[in-house]
Amino acid sequence: MKVAIIGSGTMGSGIAQVAATAGCEVKVFDTNHEALNRSKANLENVLSKLVEKEKITNDEKLRIIGNISFASSLSELSHSDLVIEAIIENLEVKRKLFSDLENYVSPETILATNTSSLSITSIAASCQKPERVIGIHFFNPAPLMQLVEIIPAIQTSKEILHKSVETISSWKKTVAVVKDTPGFIVNRVARPFYSEALRIFDEGFADMQTIDFAMKEIGGFKMGPFELMDFIGHDVNYVVTESVFTAFYFDPKYKPSLTQKRLVEAGYLGKKSGRGFYDYTVIARNEAISSNFNKAILNQIFERVIVMLINEAADTLFLNIASAKDIDNAMTKGVNYPKGLLAWADELGINWCVEKMDELYNEYHEDRYRCSPILRRMSRENKSFF
Numbered sequence: 407m408k409v410a411i412i413g414s415g416t417m418g419s420g421i422a423q424v425a426a427t428a429g430c431e432v433k434v435f436d437t438n439h440e441a442l443n444r445s446k447a448n449l450e451n452v453l454s455k456l457v458e459k460e461k462i463t464n465d466e467k468l469r470i471i472g473n474i475s476f477a478s479s480l481s482e483l484s485h486s487d488l489v490i491e492a493i494i495e496n497l498e499v500k501r502k503l504f505s506d507l508e509n510y511v512s513p514e515t516i517l518a519t520n521t522s523s524l525s526i527t528s529i530a531a532s533c534q535k536p537e538r539v540i541g542i543h544f545f546n547p548a549p550l551m552q553l554v555e556i557i558p559a560i561q562t563s564k565e566i567l568h569k570s571v572e573t574i575s576s577w578k579k580t581v582a583v584v585k586d587t588p589g590f591i592v593n594r595v596a597r598p599f600y601s602e603a604l605r606i607f608d609e610g611f612a613d614m615q616t617i618d619f620a621m622k623e624i625g626g627f628k629m630g631p632f633e634l635m636d637f638i639g640h641d642v643n644y645v646v647t648e649s650v651f652t653a654f655y656f657d658p659k660y661k662p663s664l665t666q667k668r669l670v671e672a673g674y675l676g677k678k679s680g681r682g683f684y685d686y687t688v689i690a691r692n693e694a695i696s697s698n699f700n701k702a703i704l705n706q707i708f709e710r711v712i713v714m715l716i717n718e719a720a721d722t723l724f725l726n727i728a729s730a731k732d733i734d735n736a737m738t739k740g741v742n743y744p745k746g747l748l749a750w751a752d753e754l755g756i757n758w759c760v761e762k763m764d765e766l767y768n769e770y771h772e773d774r775y776r777c778s779p780i781l782r783r784m785s786r787e788n789k790s791f792f
C-alpha cells in the first residue's frame with residue numbers, strides 16, 4: 407500500500423514509522439524543509455535505539471528506512487492509496503490543503519486527517535468527494551500508543567470507513583470507531599479525571615498530593631491528575647478542556663478551571679517549564695507520604711473522580727458516540743487507564759454509580775453532576791454493560 411503523510415512533525419513522523427514498519431511504501435511531505443530533515447534524523451535515531459535495545463534487528467531498521475522517502479511537493483503524492491494529514495491544528499489551513507490535494511490524487515485515494523479537535527465533517531466539506539474523507543486519530547507517541555480513533559464524517563462512505571478500519575488494524579493498532587463529536591472518545595471521556603480533581607482541590611477538600619495519591623493508590627492509575635496535567639503541559643491540557651467546553655455549547659460538565667487558567671497565564675506550564683502544580687526545580691519533590699493520609703478521605707476522592715469518569719463514559723455510550731467495547735478500549739489503550747470505565751462500572755455496581763451521582767447532584771444542584779440516563783435505566787432494569 408502507498409501511504410502519504412503530510413506534516414513531518416511529532417505526529418507525522420511517528421505515523422510514518424508505524425506505516426513503514428507495517429510494510430507500506432511511505433512518502434512524507436512538509437512545507438518546511440528543516441522539518442523534513444529533522445524527521446529523517448529522528449527516525450534514524452529512534453530506529454538505532456530500537457536496534458541497541460534489541461527490539462528490532464539492523465536489517466529490520468534498514469527495511470523500515472527503505473520504505474520511507476521524503477517529498478518536496480504535493481504532486482509527488484499522486485499515486486497514494488491513503489493520505490494522512492498531520493499539519494498544524496487550524497481548520498482553514500487543513501481545508502485548503504484537502505481541497506488542493508484532490509487536484510493531485512486519484513478519485514479512490516482515502517484522505518485522512520489526524521486532527522485532535524476539529525470537525526472531520528467540516529474538513530470533508532472542503533472536498534469535491536467528501537465521502538472519501540475520514541478522521542484517523544493517532545496518539546502520541548504514535549509508534550507506542552496502541553489506540554487509533556477512526557472518525558467517519560457524516561459524508562464518509564461505509565466503504566471508506568471499512569477500508570480505513572481494515573488498514574489501521576493491519577498496522578497492529580487497536581481501532582475505536584467514533585462519531586464526529588468534540589474530543590472523540592479519549593479527549594472527552596478523560597475530562598473529569600482533571601476537572602473533578604481540580605474541583606476537589608479548589609474546594610479545599612484535599613491538597614494535590616493527597617488527590618494524586620488517592621488516584622494512584624486506590625484507583626491504580628499510573629499518575630495522579632496533577633502529575634499528569636503537569637506532564638502533558640497546562641497550555642495543551644487547558645486548551646483541550648476549553649475547546650471541548652466551547653464545542654459542547656458550554657455544557658457545565660466540561661467547565662474549565664480558573665486555577666489551571668492562572669497557571670497558564672503565569673507560564674507555569676508544568677514539567678517542561680520547571681514548574682506547574684509541582685515545582686520541578688527542587689530535587690526532592692514534595693512526595694506523598696502514605697502514612698499521612700486518612701483512608702476515608704482517600705476513598706471519597708477516588709469515588710468522586712471515578713464515578714464522574716464512569717458517568718461520562720456511560721453518556722458517550724448513551725449518545726451512540728461509540729460502542730461499549732470501543733469506549734473501554736479507548737481508555738485502556740489510548741491513555742493507559744488500569745481498567746475500562748464501563749467494566750469498572752459493572753464492578754462497582756450500576757446502583758452504586760447512580761447513588762453516587764445523585765449524592766453529588768443533591769449536594770451541589772449543578773447540572774455538571776447529572777446522572778447519565780443510561781445508568782439510571784440500567785439500574786432500574788438490573789443490567790450491566792458487559
Ligand SMILES: NC(=O)c1ccc[n+]([C@@H]2O[C@H](COP(=O)([O-])OP(=O)(O)OC[C@H]3O[C@@H](n4cnc5c(N)ncnc54)[C@H](O)[C@@H]3O)[C@@H](O)[C@H]2O)c1
Nearest residue numbers: 413414415416417436437438441492493494495521522546
Ligand atoms: N502532538 C500530539 O500530541 C498530537 C496527538 C494527536 C493528534 N495531534 C494532531 O496532529 C496534528 C499535528 O500535530 P503535531 O504535534 O505533529 O504538530 P507539529 O507542529 O509537530 O508538526 C506539524 C508539521 O506540519 C507542517 N506543516 C504546517 N502546515 C503545513 C502545510 N500546509 N503543508 C505541509 N506541512 C505543513 C509543519 O512544518 C510541521 O512540521 C495536529 O492536527 C494535532 O492536533 C497531535
